[in-house]
Amino acid sequence: MAAARTPLVAGNWKMYKTEAQAEEYIQALLPRVSSVDGVEVAICVPFTDLRAMVDSARGSRVEVYAQNMHQEPEGPFTGEVSVTMLSDVGVQGVVLGHSERRACFGETDRALALKVPAALEAGLRPILCVGETESERENDDTDRKLRQQIKDDLVNVPNERLAEVTIAYEPIWAIGTGKVATAEQAQEAMAFIRALVGDRDAQAADAVRILYGGSVKPENAAELLGLADVDGALVGGASLDPRSFAQIVQAGAPNEGL
Numbered sequence: 001m002a003a004a005r006t007p008l009v010a011g012n013w014k015m016y017k018t019e020a021q022a023e024e025y026i027q028a029l030l031p032r033v034s035s036v037d038g039v040e041v042a043i044c045v046p047f048t049d050l051r052a053m054v055d056s057a058r059g060s061r062v063e064v065y066a067q068n069m070h071q072e073p074e075g076p077f078t079g080e081v082s083v084t085m086l087s088d089v090g091v092q093g094v095v096l097g098h099s100e101r102r103a104c105f106g107e108t109d110r111a112l113a114l115k116v117p118a119a120l121e122a123g124l125r126p127i128l129c130v131g132e133t134e135s136e137r138e139n140d141d142t143d144r145k146l147r148q149q150i151k152d153d154l155v156n157v158p159n160e161r162l163a164e165v166t167i168a169y170e171p172i173w174a175i176g177t178g179k180v181a182t183a184e185q186a187q188e189a190m191a192f193i194r195a196l197v198g199d200r201d202a203q204a205a206d207a208v209r210i211l212y213g214g215s216v217k218p219e220n221a222a223e224l225l226g227l228a229d230v231d232g233a234l235v236g237g238a239s240l241d242p243r244s245f246a247q248i249v250q251a252g253a254p255n256e257g258l
């Protein structure tokens with residue numbers, strides 16, 4: 001029997017919101033999502049907002065994630081933030097390998113191979129982002145890219161902990177562009193990712209959560225979140241407004257089509 005996977009809807013704020021704006025946001029979000037059952041909710045916020053959001057979300061169903069971390073607990077890495085520091089602030093998880101970090105800041109699969117287990121060891125829930133560029137899709141290179149990222153980035157995660165990693169399938173051409181993967185494209189890629197995890201461990205494949213990310217909006221959320229291998233969404237632009245983010249959370253609730 002297939003494992004029951006609780007969907008997760010996570011909002012990635014990217015480099016938006018001062019602390020005052022973040023406070024205003026969370027006060028607007030909490031009452032809108034407090035009664036939505038059967039879906040986990042996270043906001044992935046800039047480092048400077050973490051402590052305030054952890055404090056404001058305490059006791060609520062909203063978890064607070066960071067958007068990046070260094071793999072070492074401490075060291076001479078100017079400008080970086082360690083997993084130990086994130087744990088100390090009380091965050092519950094961290095986004096790793098977002099395509100913007102890979103493309104703009106040289107995030108490598110080698111670093112991710114260390115970051116993912118470091119997050120797990122520290123008790124943080126990692127969301128590992130993978131996905132193909134537009135030209136990779138056009139050249140029928142999507143499967144190769146996904147296979148390589150899943151293999152390399154999870155190489156140091158033991159099979160018994162694989163299911164603790166949430167994988168976000170984010171076709172790069174769909175991020176912030178308004179172009180959304182069709183239901184067929186999303187389902188096909190996400191079933192492929194689940195099969196890749198299954199090549200390592202069948203139980204983990206059944207239990208691992210796979211999110212779709214790429215121009216998710218209230219208008220398209222129900223269709224995407226209703227797909228068989230989609231266990232939630234990583235939402236960028238539409239998560240910046242608490243009303244639209246709450247609508248997407250609602251669409252992720254099991255009685256709304258999952």
Ligand code: PEP
Pocket residue numbers: 012014170174175176177178213214215216234235236237238
């Ligand atoms: C993202 O930042 O992970 C993302 C999916 O962005 P958007 O929803 O704006 O495409």
